[in-house]
Structure formats: C-alpha cells, structure tokens
Amino acid sequence: MWFKARGPLGDFEQLVLLGVLRLSDGAYGAAIRQEIHERSGRDVSINAVYTTLDRLEQKGLLKSWDGEPTAERGGRRKKFYALKPAGSAALKQAYRAFTGMTDGFERHLESK
Amino acid sequence: MIAAPRLALWLLSRRLSGAWRDYVVGDLVEEFQKRAARSRATARLWFWGQTLRCLIAPPPSQPIASVSVRNRHRDSHMQTLFADLRYSARVLARTPSFTLAVVAVLALGIGANAAIFSIANSVLLRPLPFADPDRLVRVFHIPPQATFPGMARFSVSPANFYDWQRDATAFERMAIYQFRSLRLTGRGTPQTILAGAVGENFFEIVDAQPARGRIFRPDEDRPGREHVVIVSHGFWQRQLGGAEDVLAQTLTLDGSAYQIVGVMPASFSIESWGASGRDFWIPLAYDDEARLVRENHNAQVITRLKPGATIAQAQAELDVISKRLEQLHPKENAGWGATVIPLQELIVGDIRRTIVMLVVAVGLVLLIACANVSNLLFARGLARRKELAVRAAMGAGRARVFQHVLIEAVLLAVTGGALGLVIAQVTLRQAASILAGQLPRADEIALDPRVFAFVAAVSVVAGLLAGIVPAVRAGRTSLTDALKEGGRGDSSIGVRTRRLLIVCEVALSVVLLMGAGVMTRSLLAVRYADAGFDASRLLTMSIILPESKYETRDKTRAFFTRAVEDMRALPGVVAAAAIDSLPTQGGSVQPIVVEGRPELLPRDQPTVEVRRVTPGYFQSMRIPLLRGRDVSDSDVETLLVSQSAARLLWSDADPIGQRVTLPITSRTILREVVGVVGDVKQGRLEEAAAPTIYLYTRSEAWSGLTIVLRAHGEPLALAASARAVIRGLDADQPVEDVQTMDTVLNAGVASRRFSAIVLGLFAATALLLASVGIYSVLSHIVRGRSREIGIRTALGARTGDVLGLIVREGMTPALIGIAIGAVAALGSAKVIEGLVFGVSATDPLTLAAVAAALAIVAFAASLIPAWRASRLDPLKVLRT
Numbered sequence: 001m002w003f004k005a006r007g008p009l010g011d012f013e014q015l016v017l018l019g020v021l022r023l024s025d026g027a028y029g030a031a032i033r034q035e036i037h038e039r040s041g042r043d044v045s046i047n048a049v050y051t052t053l054d055r056l057e058q059k060g061l062l063k064s065w066d067g068e069p070t071a072e073r074g075g076r077r078k079k080f081y082a083l084k085p086a087g088s089a090a091l092k093q094a095y096r097a098f099t100g101m102t103d104g105f106e107r108h109l110e111s112k
Numbered sequence: 113m114i115a116a117p118r119l120a121l122w123l124l125s126r127r128l129s130g131a132w133r134d135y136v137v138g139d140l141v142e143e144f145q146k147r148a149a150r151s152r153a154t155a156r157l158w159f160w161g162q163t164l165r166c167l168i169a170p171p172p173s174q175p176i177a178s179v180s181v182r183n184r185h186r187d188s189h190m191q192t193l194f195a196d197l198r199y200s201a202r203v204l205a206r207t208p209s210f211t212l213a214v215v216a217v218l219a220l221g222i223g224a225n226a227a228i229f230s231i232a233n234s235v236l237l238r239p240l241p242f243a244d245p246d247r248l249v250r251v252f253h254i255p256p257q258a259t260f261p262g263m264a265r266f267s268v269s270p271a272n273f274y275d276w277q278r279d280a281t282a283f284e285r286m287a288i289y290q291f292r293s294l295r296l297t298g299r300g301t302p303q304t305i306l307a308g309a310v311g312e313n314f315f316e317i318v319d320a321q322p323a324r325g326r327i328f329r330p331d332e333d334r335p336g337r338e339h340v341v342i343v344s345h346g347f348w349q350r351q352l353g354g355a356e357d358v359l360a361q362t363l364t365l366d367g368s369a370y371q372i373v374g375v376m377p378a379s380f381s382i383e384s385w386g387a388s389g390r391d392f393w394i395p396l397a398y399d400d401e402a403r404l405v406r407e408n409h410n411a412q413v414i415t416r417l418k419p420g421a422t423i424a425q426a427q428a429e430l431d432v433i434s435k436r437l438e439q440l441h442p443k444e445n446a447g448w449g450a451t452v453i454p455l456q457e458l459i460v461g462d463i464r465r466t467i468v469m470l471v472v473a474v475g476l477v478l479l480i481a482c483a484n485v486s487n488l489l490f491a492r493g494l495a496r497r498k499e500l501a502v503r504a505a506m507g508a509g510r511a512r513v514f515q516h517v518l519i520e521a522v523l524l525a526v527t528g529g530a531l532g533l534v535i536a537q538v539t540l541r542q543a544a545s546i547l548a549g550q551l552p553r554a555d556e557i558a559l560d561p562r563v564f565a566f567v568a569a570v571s572v573v574a575g576l577l578a579g580i581v582p583a584v585r586a587g588r589t590s591l592t593d594a595l596k597e598g599g600r601g602d603s604s605i606g607v608r609t610r611r612l613l614i615v616c617e618v619a620l621s622v623v624l625l626m627g628a629g630v631m632t633r634s635l636l637a638v639r640y641a642d643a644g645f646d647a648s649r650l651l652t653m654s655i656i657l658p659e660s661k662y663e664t665r666d667k668t669r670a671f672f673t674r675a676v677e678d679m680r681a682l683p684g685v686v687a688a689a690a691i692d693s694l695p696t697q698g699g700s701v702q703p704i705v706v707e708g709r710p711e712l713l714p715r716d717q718p719t720v721e722v723r724r725v726t727p728g729y730f731q732s733m734r735i736p737l738l739r740g741r742d743v744s745d746s747d748v749e750t751l752l753v754s755q756s757a758a759r760l761l762w763s764d765a766d767p768i769g770q771r772v773t774l775p776i777t778s779r780t781i782l783r784e785v786v787g788v789v790g791d792v793k794q795g796r797l798e799e800a801a802a803p804t805i806y807l808y809t810r811s812e813a814w815s816g817l818t819i820v821l822r823a824h825g826e827p828l829a830l831a832a833s834a835r836a837v838i839r840g841l842d843a844d845q846p847v848e849d850v851q852t853m854d855t856v857l858n859a860g861v862a863s864r865r866f867s868a869i870v871l872g873l874f875a876a877t878a879l880l881l882a883s884v885g886i887y888s889v890l891s892h893i894v895r896g897r898s899r900e901i902g903i904r905t906a907l908g909a910r911t912g913d914v915l916g917l918i919v920r921e922g923m924t925p926a927l928i929g930i931a932i933g934a935v936a937a938l939g940s941a942k943v944i945e946g947l948v949f950g951v952s953a954t955d956p957l958t959l960a961a962v963a964a965a966l967a968i969v970a971f972a973a974s975l976i977p978a979w980r981a982s983r984l985d986p987l988k989v990l991r992t
Contacts, residue, residue, distance in 0.1 A: 030139035045165035046139050050132065054171060069138075072113070072145050076138030077131075 009094045015040060016052045017091050020062065020081050028067065028078045029053070053081055061087035114148040116141050117156055120163040132171050192512065193519070200520040210492060211524065214485050218528025218574060220877065221481030223535030226559075226567045228474040228870075230540060231547075232467050233566075234557040235460055241379050241556075243319035244416075248455040249423065251276065251286070251413040251430065256447025259703065259719045265451055268413050269444070270398060271406035272437060276413075276450070279433050282426035286415040287314040289387055289396060293816065295658045295846060298364040299351060302846040304656045307341075307365075308386075308393040315342075317416045318380075318388070325359045325374035328395050338397035341370040345378035347391040363392070367660035370394065384459045384553045387414065406444040407776065414455070426452045463551060466867045469943050473627055476620045477874045477881075478574060483617045484885045485578040487610055489521055491892050493582045500586055517586045521579025522572055529571030533559070536567075551866065581609060610889045614925040615932065617885045618970065621878040622933025622962055623940060628875035629958040630948050631868040637950025639861050643695055644792035644801055646734035649686075650853035651827035652694060653834060655845065656816040668814040671841060673745070676726055676819060678837045684824045689729035690817040691806075694853070695792045696860055699723060704805065706761055707771040707782060720757050721794045721804040722774060724814065729806070730789055732822045740768045740787030743808035750808050752787040757803035772805075781811055797860055798949050820853070827852045867947070882966070883973040890922045890977035901981050902989030914982040915975075922974030923967075930963050937962075 009017065019032035022039075033049050036042055056062045067078035083091070102109060124137050140162055147155035204211045239245045252265035253272070260266065270288065277286045288311040296303050308314075315327040323345065332340055341363055343352070352358055362369040376393075383389040417426060430450040438445045493500070500513055537559055540547075547554040655675070662668045672690055679688040693699030703717035711717065727744050730737055730752075743750050751772070758767045771782045791801035823830050831850050838847050858865070894901070901914055941953035951958070 028139070029135055030143045033139070034143065046136055046162055047166040047169060047171050050136060050171040051169075069134075070142075073138035073142045074113075076141070077134040078138060079131075079135045 008097075009090055012044075012048070012052055013056060014091070014094050015042070016049060017056065017061065017083065017087060020083055020087075021091065024082075025080075027081045032081075056087065057081070059086075060084060061090055114145060114152065114155075116144045116159055117163075120160055124163055124166060127167050127170050129170075136166065136171065192515070196512075196516050196519045197523065200516065200523050204520065204523065207492075210488065214488055214524045215528045215531060217481050217484055217488075217881065218525050218571075218578075219531035219535055221478040222525070222529045222532030222567060222570055222574060223539070224474050224532075224874065224877070225478050225570055226529075226532050226536035226563060227539050228467075228470050229566050230536060230559055230563050231551065231557055232471055233560065233562055235551060235553045236464060236467060237562070238556065238560075240382065240385075240456055240459070245456060246454070247284075247417040247419070248318070249283075249415055249417055249426065249452050250455055250458060251415060252451050252453065253409055254449035254451050255409075256716075258447070258716060260701070265453070266448075267409045268411050269406050269409045270402060270411055271404050272445070272448070272450075273411060273413055274403055275437055276430065276433060280426070280429050282418060282421040282429050283415040284418050285313045285317050286413060287311045287317050288411050288413055289314055290411050291386065291390075292394070293656045294365040294394070295367075295656070295844075296363060296365060297367070297844055302844050304654075304846045304848050305391050308388075308390040309396045310387070310393050311396040311398070314387075314393075314414065317414055319416075320376060320380050320388075322374035323377040325372070327374055332395045333397055334395075335397050335399045338395040339368060339370050340373045341365070341392050341394050342374040342376060343372055343392040344376050344381050344390065346381055348375050351391075365394070366658045382459075382553070383548075383555055385455065387412065406441055423452050423454065459553065463863060465946055466863060469627070469947065470867060470870055472940075472943055473624055473871055473874050476624050477877055478570070479577075480617050480620045480624075480878050480881045482574050482578040483613045483620075484881045485521070485524070485574075486581050487613050487885050487888060489517070489579060489582040490585065490610055490613075491888065493517060493586045494892075497586075513586050514583045517583035518576065518579045521583070522575030525571045525575030525578065526568075529567050529574075532571075533564070533567050536563075547866070551863070581613070585609065607889075607893060610892070611925040614882075614886055614889055614922075615929040617878075617882040618926050618929025618966060619933035619936060621875070621882045622930055622966060623937045624871070624878045625875045625962040625965065626933075626937035626959055627944055628868070628871040629962055630944060630951060630953055630955060631864070631871050633951045633955070633958060634948045635861060635864045635868040638797045638864060639857065641793075641797050641950065643797060643857070644735060644790050645695060647853040647857055649823045649825070649827050650733070651821040651823060651830050651834065651850070652818055652853055652856060653831075653850040654816070654818045654848045655838065656848070657814075657845070659813075659815065661842075661844075662813070662815070665810065665813045669810065672726060672814050672817055672819075675837060675841060676728070678840070679819065679821055679834055680728075682821075682830065682833050682837070684830055686822040686824055687728055687732040688819065688821045689732045690726045690814075690819045691729055692724045692817055693794075694818050694820070694856060695733075695794055696797055696857060698795055701802075702774050702776045704761065705773045705775060707773070711775060717775075718760055718803075720753075720760070721802050722777075723794075723804060723806050724809060724812070724817070725806045726814075726817070727808065729820070732820050733792075734822075735792055736790040738788045738790060739766075740785070742787060743806070747786070747808050748810055749781055749783045750786045751783045752789050752806045753785055754789055754791045754801070754804040754806075756791050756801060757805055758788050760803045778811065783807065783809075797857070818849075864947075879966070879969055883969045886922050886926060886970055886973040887976065890918060890974055891980075893921055894918060894977045894981040898981070898984055898989050901984050902986040905984065906986040906990065911982045914984075915978045918978035918981045919971065919974045922977075923970055926967065926970030926974075930966050933966075934959055934963060 015036050016032060019035045020027040022035055023031050029046055029049050032053075033044060033046055036044060036049075053062065053064075057064055061084055062081050063084050064079050064081045067080050069075045069077050121137065121141075124140070125133055128136055140159060144155050144159050147158055240248070242248060251268065253268050255263050255266040257263075268288070273286070273288045277288075280286070290309045291306050292309045293304050294307050296305050310328070312328075312330050312333040315322075320327075322342065325342070327342065328340065331337055343358070343363075348354060348358055352361065355361065358372055358375060361372050363372060364370075380388055417423070427450075430452060434445075434448065434450045438448065503513065503516075540557055540559075544554070544557070547557065551557075655672075657668050657671060662671060676688050676690055679685055700722045701719050702722045703719050705711045705717065725743065727742060727747075729735075730742055737752075738755060740752070743752065753761070753767055761767065761772070762770060767785045767788060770785045772785070773779055773782055789806070792804065793799065793801045794804055795802060819834070821827065821830055821834060835847050835850065838845055901909075901917075904917075905914065937959060938954050945953045
C-alpha cells in the first residue's frame with residue numbers, strides 16, 4: 001500500500017540503510033550484516049538483512065546490481081546495494097528526527 | 113577452502129528460491145570462511161544458527177516482489193496458522209465423539225507403528241553396546257560342501273585357530289572360546305550352568321571393563337592357573353546377593369574352588385550373543401595337547417578388525433591361509449575354508465527379514481487407518497459445507513479453507529500419535545517377556561529419542577495423508593452451490609472419492625490378510641510337520657554328570673541305567689529312556705566308514721548324525737522300528753541306522769549285520785548294525801531329516817544325557833517324582849531343562865509364531881477398519897438417498913430390491929478392492945517369500961480364503977445400512 005511505503009523508516013531499516021551508506025561501493029548482504037554486528041552489537045540473521053534490503057528497494061530507497069561470483073563464495077553471485085536519492089533523503093529525515101529529539105540530552109544518553 | 117555444513121547448505125538450497133539462493137548462501141559461505149579461519153567449531157555453530165533463522169523466515173520468494181501485499185501475507189502466515197489451530201481445537205472439542213473415533217483409529221495405527229519401529233530400532237538400527245562394534249567380527253570354518261551340504265559355517269578346530277591367530281594380520285587380536293557346562297555346588301540347590309570358557313584376549317577384544325576387580329591375566333589361560341572366575345552382574349545380584357566382598361569369595365565348580373576375580377557390568381550381558389549372555393566366565397586353559405587338535409571342530413572365535421581393515425581384506429587373507437593349511441594338513445583340512453562375519457550380522461541377520469516384513473505390514477495398517485480417517489473427515493467436511501461456504505463468503509480464500517482442513521487432520525493425527533506412544537509403551541512393556549524368547553536383543557527394546565522423532569514424523573505424515581483428499585474437496589466447494597442447497601447433505605457429492613477410499617482400504621486389507629494367512633499356515637506346517645516321532649505326552653530333562661564325581665565310564669552308565677529303570681517304575685510312566693541330544697536340537701555329526709570300504713579324506717567321507725541312546729528310546733519316542741531289533745542292555749557296541757542313513761550307506765542292500773567305524777571317536781571299534789528305524793528330524797523342523805545312527809556304547813562315558821519319559825496323562829505332572837528319583841540316586845546332582853517335548857518344539861518356532869501372531873493382529877485391525885469404513889460410507893449414502901429410496905418404495909419397490917440396491921453399492925468397491933488387493937498381494941509376495949515354509953507365498957487357496965473372508969465382511973458391513981434403508985417409511989421421508 002502506498003501510504004505504508006512512504007511511512008517513516010523503521011529502526012532496523014535505519015541500521016541497514018546506514019550500513020549501505022558506510023560501505024559505499026562494497027555494500028552487499030554479508031558486509032552489511034557484519035557492519036551492523038560490529039557497530040551496533042546486533043547479531044542479526046542474513047535473511048533479515050535481505051528481507052529489509054528487498055523492502056527498501058521496493059520502497060524506492062535503494063538500487064541494486066549483481067556482482068561477479070567469487071571463489072570464496074563457492075562461485076555464487078553477490079548483490080550490491082547503493083542509496084537512491086530518496087534513500088539519502090529518508091536517512092537524513094530520520095537523523096534529523098533523532099538528533100532533534102536528543103538535542104541537549106547527549107550527556108544522559110552516553111552510556112559510558 | 114573449508115567446507116560449510118553440507119546438510120545446512122542443502123536445507124538452505126531447498127528453502128530459498130531463485131536468485132536469493134546465490135546471494136544468501138554466498139554471503140553465509142563467505143563469512144563462514146572468515147570465521148572458520150579462527151575457529152571451525154564456532155563457525156559451524158554460527159552457520160547453523162543462521163541457517164535455522166533462514167529456514168524459519170526466509171527472504172521473500174523473489175528479489176523485488178511486485179507489491180508489498182505479498183509481505184503482509186508472509187508476516188501474517190504464522191498468525192493464521194495459530195488462529196486455524198485454535199479454531200480447529202475448538203471445533204474438534206465441540207464434536208467429541210467424532211474426535212474420539214478419529215483419534216482412536218489414528219492412535220491404534222500410529223501406536224502399532226511406534227511399537228514395531230521401537231523393535232526395529234533396538235534390534236536392527238542401534239549398534240551393539242560394545243566399543244567400536246563395527247569392528248567386532250567372528251570367524252568360522254566353511255565345511256566341505258560334499259559332506260555338509262548347505263552348511264555355511266562351522267565351529268573352529270583349535271589348531272586351525274592358533275594358525276590363523278599367528279598368520280592373519282587384518283585383526284588386532286583373536287580369541288578362542290567355548291561353552292562348558294559346570295556344576296555349581298555349595299550354594300543352595302546344585303545347578304548345572306553353561307559357562308563361557310574364554311581364551312586369552314577375549315575381554316580385551318570386546319573391550320569390556322569389569323565393574324569390579326579385573327579381567328583374566330594372560331598367564332591364567334594355562335592349566336593349573338585357571339581356577340579363577342569372572343561373574344556377570346546378574347549372577348552377582350541373584351546368586352551372590354550383590355555381596356560387597358564378592359572378590360573375596362569362591363565358587364565351587366565341578367568340585368573345585370574358583371576364586372572370583374571380577375564382576376562384569378550389567379551392560380555387558382547381551383543375551384543374544386551366547387558368549388556375553390553367560391552367568392560367569394572361566395579361562396579356557398587348553399593344554400598343549402588340546403591346542404594341537406585339528407580334526408575336532410568345537411570352538412568359537414571372536415576377533416576385532418584393525419582400524420581401516422575391511423571384511424573383504426580379512427576374508428582374502430584367511431582364504432590364503434586356509435589354502436596353505438589344506439596343503440599342510442590335507443588329512444584334516446581338505447575342503448575346510450574360513451569365513452568372516454560381523455558380530456551384529458550374526459545376531460540380527462536372521463530376524464532382519466521378519467522385522468522388515470512387519471514394518472511393511474504395520475505401514476499398511478497405518479495407510480488403512482488413514483483411509484478410514486480420510487473417510488470420516490470427508491463425511492464431516494460434507495456436513496460442514498455450509499459453514500465452510502460461509503467462511504469463504506467472509507473472505508477466506510480457497511487456500512485458507514484447504515489449510516484449515518489440513519490443520520485439523522494434522523492436529524488429530526498428532527493427538528493420535530501422542531496416544532499411540534502411550535499404547536506402544538504399554539504394549540512393549542506387556543510384551544517384553546514374550547518378546548524376550550523370540551527376538552535377539554529383545555532386552556534392549558525401549559522408546560528412545562529416535563522413536564519419538566519417528567512418531568512425530570509419522571503423525572504429521574499420517575495427518576497430511578488423511579487430510580489431503582478432504583482438504584482438496586473442501587477447497588473446491590462452490591460457494592453458491594453449498595448455500596443454495598440450504599444445508600441439506602447431498603449424497604452425490606464425493607461418493608466417488610469415498611468409494612475409492614473403500615477400494616484402497618479393502619485392497620490393503622487383502623495384502624495384510626494374505627501375509628497373515630500365509631505366515632500362519634507356515635507356522636502350522638513347521639510346527640506340525642512330521643518330525644518322525646510322537647511329541648505328545650513326553651517329558652524331557654537333561655542331566656550332566658560331573659567328571660570329578662563320575663570318573664569312570666561304568667559309573668556313568670550305572671547311574672543312567674538305574675535312573676531310567678527307576679523312572680519306568682513310576683506310576684503314570686509308560687516308557688523311559690535317554691539320548692544325548694533330543695530331536696530338532698542338533699548334535700554330533702561325524703564321518704562314518706563302512707567296513708571293507710577305504711577311509712577317504714574327511715571332505716569326501718559320508719557324514720551322519722550320531723546319537724547315543726539307551727535301550728527303549730525308540731519305543732519311548734514312538735519312532736517306528738522298521739527292521740531288525742532295538743539295542744539291549746546286553747549289547748556291547750551296536751547301533752541302529754535311520755532309513756535315510758541305510759539308503760546313504762548301503763543303497764538297496766540290507767544293512768543288518770553290516771559293521772562300521774566312526775573315525776573321530778575310534779578307528780578300532782567296529783559296531784554292528786542291528787536294526788533300521790524311521791527318519792527323525794535332528795535339526796531344524798524346516799529341514800529334511802538327516803541320516804542318523806543311534807549308538808549303544810560301553811566304550812564311552814555317558815556323561816550328559818537327556819531322559820525322555822512317555823506319560824499316560826499330563827507329562828509335567830511327572831516332573832516332581834522324576835526329580836525325586838534323581839535326588840534319590842545323588843542328592844548333589846542337578847536336573848536341568850525339565851520340560852515337555854511340545855515346549856521344546858514350540859521354542860524352535862518362536863520367531864515364526866511371533867510374526868504370525870503380530871501379522872494376525874494387524875490383519876484383524878485392517879479387517880475391522882475396512883468394515884467400519886464400508887459401513888460409514890453406506891450409512892452416509894443411505895441418508896443422502898433416503899428421498900430416492902422413499903420414492904422407489906412408494907412406487908412399489910420391495911424390501912429385497914432396496915436391500916440389493918444398497919448392498920450392491922457397498923459390494924462393488926469392495927470387490928474391486930479385493931481384485932486389486934489380490935494382484936498386489938501376489939506382487940508383494942517377495943517380501944515374505946524367504947519366510948514361508950510348506951506353503952507358497954502366492955498360495956491360491958489362502959488367497960481365495962482371504963478374498964472370501966473380505967467379501968463376507970464387506971457384505972455384513974453393507975447389510976445394516978441396507979436393512980435400515982429398506983425400513984424407511986416413504987410417507988415420512990417424502991414429507992420432510
């Protein structure tokens with residue numbers, strides 16, 4: 001449904017989009033999963049990553065293309081993702097919302 | 113590159129569709145490589161974790177799905193499943209009698225499957241409880257086929273064993289062992305106990321650690337040091353009261369004190385392997401002379417293959433050694449080969465075919481149960497058409513209705529499965545004592561995780577099988593039709609499907625009944641085959657005299673002569689005598705040389721069964737004396753020959769007065785034939801009677817004989833007085849195996865009886881289920897067609913016409929089922945071909961009887977609904 005597709009980003013969607021952003025040219029499933037694991041501590045399943053990537057692509061936030069098969073993958077193809085303008089915009093919007101809400105309370109939220 | 117878990121990869125490739133397979137599996141494999149470089153175990157764990165999460169909720173079916181609606185469906189899939197489950201449970205609880213009937217049928221079917229699978233699991237699938245049981249093998253001789261036709265293995269001669277042990281390299285170690293009857297005294301009633309006499313390395317090969325004490329030391333396998341004994345856990349508990357100081361005790365065996373040095377754990381006592389199922393073990397302790405015996409084959413061998421060595425390698429090596437031994441010792445070894453057989457194969461090999469047959473049969477029972485449940489669900493689906501139609505009208509898709517009916521069936525089956533487990537557990541516990549005598553490894557039968565997994569899988573499959581046809585029909589229900597009918601059941605719907613189910617049920621029943629029929633006939637044919645003597649009213653008991661007390665031949669002969677005489681004098685005894693081995697129990701087989709003919713190589717020498725008898729044996733057993741006379745007390749060395757032995761040795765010439773020698777016993781003693789008696793089966797009842805000679809001898813000790821008593825009435829009534837006779841002669845002398853000859857014969861057909869009874873039970877269940885199926889379908893049809901029948905009756909149809917109409921309705925599918933079943937039974941006869949005796953697996957008479965029985969049952973099941981139809985009051989039916 002169109003209104004659902006235009007709704008704000010979910011928590012996990014944000015993580016995945018940020019992963020794609022951070023990895024720039026090298027953003028594909030395994031790399032994104034590891035990036036999320038290392039930076040957020042969430043050990044998510046690969047299928048959850050792909051399900052979300054797929055949804056984000058349907059929403060028009062991401063584009064994808066197939067990469068070459070490599071030996072370490074047992075000759076299987078890769079699927080690379082990159083942000084579309086709408087994806088960048090959605091991330092920015094989410095970031096604005098987040099920083100807007102946390103403004104002035106950074107000291108309370110720092111866990112260390 | 114490190115390989116990822118193959119099963120996980122396979123599961124993933126099954127679960128993931130299209131392009132996802134490459135992306136997801138590729139990613140997982142890639143990360144697995146990185147992780148495996150650090151720790152392989154955690155990498156595998158991680159891989160499995162990821163795999164399981166993918167299996168539960170895989171990515172969408174295609175990358176870039178067309179609309180997001182698809183996602184919504186997937187998200188709610190689990191929810192609808194739970195909703196359907198809850199709904200099904202509620203609906204089923206509202207119709208308890210229906211639910212109960214279905215669950216009962218399924219519980220019966222699944223319970224029977226669980227029980228049979230438990231047996232197959234424990235007997236065939238589970239490895240023996242020894243370390244590395246795959247490498248435990250036994251070695252036998254293959255006897256020369258000219259002398260021992262059809263005999264595939266033979267006990268081993270000690271000298272040959274020691275040669276194998278020295279030369280064979282495929283085995284880690286080899287051990288020789290025997291069974292010895294020892295008289296245990298000084299602990300209550302004297303008993304004769306069959307002990308394992310084991311050579312050096314025996315316990316090391318089996319890799320068994322004693323629970324207490326130690327195993328034998330190598331130096332104890334020598335005469336003079338051998339007065340040590342290791343007892344079983346059972347013997348320690350039973351006979352020694354589980355005494356803590358067991359290692360300080362001694363046993364008096366054949367009059368000598370044996371120090372107890374060890375107690376084996378309970379897990380070592382595998383009943384089905386003679387060597388481990390003993391009460392105690394002593395060192396074999398052959399002296400040098402015994403180790404050189406090459407002609408007498410009386411020992412057993414157990415060995416362990418070296419790691420990596422195969423049976424084929426061991427066999428090839430033994431073949432070479434046997435050839436060499438044949439050349440070195442042509443006189444003793446000509447024609448004697450060797451064979452290597454896995455221990456597990458020896459223990460369960462014979463029973464495998466029976467169990468496979470039972471697994472097939474019980475599978476058929478479950479199929480019939482499924483067909484029956486399918487039928488019930490179907491009828492219920494018809495009754496619920498309106499409800500389903502309403503649900504469809506409210507927006508439930510066909511798939512949803514299909515899913516709902518299927519879930520209901522699976523729910524019923526899983527409930528039935530849980531109940532089935534209970535049934536299996538109770539049945540197996542009840543049957544434990546019966547099974548013990550009939551199956552190897554019966555003591556190990558239990559429900560284990562494998563059985564639970566099996567029952568879970570079978571329940572789901574049974575539910576799907578039973579549910580699929582009704583679910584498809586329900587999914588196809590046309591909304592408008594169902595609502596238009598206004599809820600009246602329509603008999604024309606699904607009748608064809610349900611007839612088909614009857615055809616299936618009847619056909620499967622024919623196959624089962626045929627199997628049961630043929631097995632029962634085999635059992636009877638074997639059990640009541642003419643064994644050559646009259647087994648009724650015979651009491652038997654075995655007495656083994658200890659050498660230490662009866663050291664001379666004369667003493668043993670005096671004991672038995674006296675014992676038999678005293679027993680003859682007992683009231684109620686018609687005749688009494690003794691023999692060394694009872695018919696059907698096997699015994700000594702020896703080459704025989706007729707006077708005046710040259711002694712050939714053992715390979716070419718004719719052999720006969722040799723039995724030692726006392727006068728009156730033939731009269732006691734009612735074995736016909738065909739020519740000549742019986743042996744008598746005044747004889748010295750005489751013998752009788754059986755009819756087939758007379759034919760073997762002298763063809764048509766008269767054997768009376770001929771003389772023979774038995775080279776194994778003595779080359780010098782010539783014995784004269786004084787009579788010819790009828791043939792008696794000395795071996796298995798399934799086999800033909802072997803040529804036999806019956807000796808009356810004074811040159812040998814009569815150390816162990818079985819006394820046979822022919823009674824006027826019930827033979828067991830004589831047991832007490834017969835025991836008293838022996839006690840009167842020697843208070844220390846044990847009497848073993850006091851039993852009737854019928855018991856002896858029954859023991860020989862135990863596994864046949866087991867399979868006949870179990871198959872019979874299955875067939876009876878099948879018959880019951882099939883008749884219930886026919887009855888329920890016809891009742892349904894009668895209800896649906898009551899209007900039509902009413903009109904027919906109103907137009908003048910007579911009771912007979914209506915009866916005929918409905919009975920025909922039931923008999924048509926039944927007869928088609930019988931025809932198909934007959935073809936299937938003939939086709940599947942191969943499963944039981946090797947198990948039948950005295951009757952063909954495709955026996956037309958049995959098949960005809962089975963077909964007739966099913967036709968009668970189908971007819972009976974049709975009659976009640978037909979009768980009800982004929983009693984319909986046309987006025988009442990037409991008015992409503």
